[in-house]
Amino acid sequence: ALTSDGESFRIHRQVYETLVDLAPGSTNELIGGLAETWEGEPEDTVYTFHLREGVTFHDGTPFNADAVVANFDRMANFNEELQEFAYYYGQVFGFGDDSILESVEATDDMTVVVTLKQPNPTFLYGLVLPCFGMVSPAVLEETAAGEPDSAFGTEVTQAGTGPFILESNTPDEETTLVRNEDYWGEKAFLDTLIIRPIDDPAARLQALQGGSIQGYDLVSPSDYETVTGDGFQLVERLSFNTLYLGLNPNARENAAAADRTYYGDAGESPLKDVNVRRAIELAINKEALIPSFYGGRGSVATTFMPETSQWADVVEGGVTPNAYDPEAAAQLLADAGFTADNPATLHFWFPTQVTRPYMPDPAGLHQAITQMLEDAGFVVESHSDIWDSPGYLFDAQNGYYDLHFLGWTGDWDDPGNFYGIHFGYDGDDPAVQFDCDADMKAALDTANGEANPDARGAAWAEVAGLVHDNVCFITLVHGDTAVALADNVQGYLVNPTGSESMATVSLSE
CATH class of the missing domain: 3.10.105.10 (Dipeptide-binding Protein; Domain 3)
Structure with missing residues (x-):
């Protein structure tokens, strides 16, 4: 909830899951996430979400309607200091009197009803953002996640429901994720996923050529021919x-x-x-x-x-x-x-x-x-x-x-x-x-x-x-964008939004 940049979202997308999601490759087709189904149309003010059964957070606690309510309560009640960093929440839902939310209620263990103050045709789309992924209420409480000096976000915590679990994080160096063996859906193919920031485009290309990485995003347009000429895959996205x-x-x-x-x-x-x-x-x-x-x-x-x-x-x-x-x-x-x-x-x-x-x-x-x-x-x-x-x-x-x-x-x-x-x-x-x-x-x-x-x-x-x-x-x-991949990387599904799951990615022999 306190992040707004694409590089943080890249990691969040693997660890945390939202109530609804976009279909792979789509910018406007909604599919179920942690909410398996829902009722509510663009002209409505009441949305009913039927949550997915059998989902647990990485800390072993159950995902349920109370967890959803706890997440919305936390975000809605950020103090002014935290509101400065909650860019997306402020823009999509609003704080205080400007909030579009009238209430978020658990009507039973696996049903959540969200009531808006007035119709908002893009309400459901706002829920797809990685920063609105569901977090374990137990972790939120343990880390005092509603406070400016919270340990949440600065320490390694097992707080999501996604196909990967956060194992270690060294800021500005690398983040290591491991497969969630208890994942509710199809398990990720990779047992370990390392995401490493490399800010220089030339250095990213050299790392791929040298074999220290198997792929990178944001290929410099001037390097497209080099990537393909060296035998790597170049997967282009629609510009968005x-x-x-x-x-x-x-x-x-x-x-x-x-x-x-x-x-x-x-x-x-x-x-x-x-x-x-x-x-x-x-x-x-x-x-x-x-x-x-x-x-x-x-x-x-x-x-x-x-x-x-x-x-x-x-x-x-x-x-x-x-x-x-x-x-x-x-x-x-x-x-x-x-x-x-x-x-x-x-x-x-x-x-x-x-x-x-x-x-x-x-x-x-x-x-x-x-x-x-x-x-x-x-x-x-x-x-x-x-x-x-x-x-x-x-x-x-x-x-x-x-x-x-x-x-x-x-x-x-x-x-x-x-x-x-x-x-x-x-x-x-x-x-x-x-x-x-x-x-x-x-x-x-x-x-x-x-x-x-x-x-x-x-x-x-x-x-x-x-x-x-x-x-x-x-x-x-x-600008056009593309991903460069080693020739043994399979199953990388690009999305024009750049929000992409690594759960489908595998390495051939």
Whole structure:
């Protein structure tokens, strides 16, 4: 519940299980997880979950309705300090008065009834996220998991129900999982699974070539031919991600309030002027990023929705694209009162020690876009921080950066999982990451609550139009992704979301 990054999800997906799941390879087909069946439609407020019999947590305690209630109670009652880290819970379910949940009740040992305050058409999809995997209530109690200084998450605990059990974890080095011999379903083929973070793409390829690993994710597009030429398997996913440039007009005030001294006496941000934000978008040649950083395999992101989404065309219909035009960008800056003697100075952050599906080379992309902005007349102050949260990810999501790179790999195929997650209001306040009050709260509420597919598409197109017209962020590229595997690896099933179980993977002789 306190994680929001894909690399943590990669491990959680093996150890913890959710009530419902996505079918392998799908972005919109729901199947049973720990809930074998359920009743409830998009227009309903009551959902009844019939839990799977015979499931035990890794600590030997039974999975039942009381366990589900305990998990939801824990998340709903996070204190303010923990709420800062519970990004997905806050965005999907909400805290306090903003919560969509009226109640979560155990009506018998294996039945849970969830009542919503109002219909939420994507409620079931939200449950598929790995951070909402069920955890043993006994472990939650033993580790004081509701407290900021909890041992849960920092010590090795046997707390899930999944096909693998956590055996050891050395942060930033490797995590070792072993097969769950008492698993309720088909047991994993591998008896041991080691997941090791390697942040440099070239080092990942070298490790595969040297035989120290049997596979790796996020193959650099420039290495596709090398991988196949060396006799390895290259398994490509459908693109389901977007790189964006985040902009925050109030970042300097937000940082100062949090005792971050990033800006010194820099003064008021030029980003408060929407025409300056428009100038940034016009200054960026999105098309030029694709051959240089995506091996020619990505596509320009006109909107947040990937081209593979069933909603892409209807959402794009609500957006007026801004084509690359550095001369127009320079003119907008001049009209806003910025000149060579009084330049618009921007502080621009990028992450280190990470690559993401949408961001194969953060430093290189930062350098390229910095040059484009400077060519249009901006002055750019460059900054970087390690990806870890707290660190770059925390500061970006809490609105401390003028400009920053982030992106999104969809969790399921719906505009609410893209625009809604990022721009949902906290009460009457716009999302702090962007602080873009484009007067769209009512439009977001309408789009989130619309169950009819045609009306839902039109509503989200309106939201997208408001976001892009006000340049709340700038979508850049949809990146292709792939997994490289040794020739003896079998059964790896890719999913566009990147959420993939290793239980089906085996090694041939």
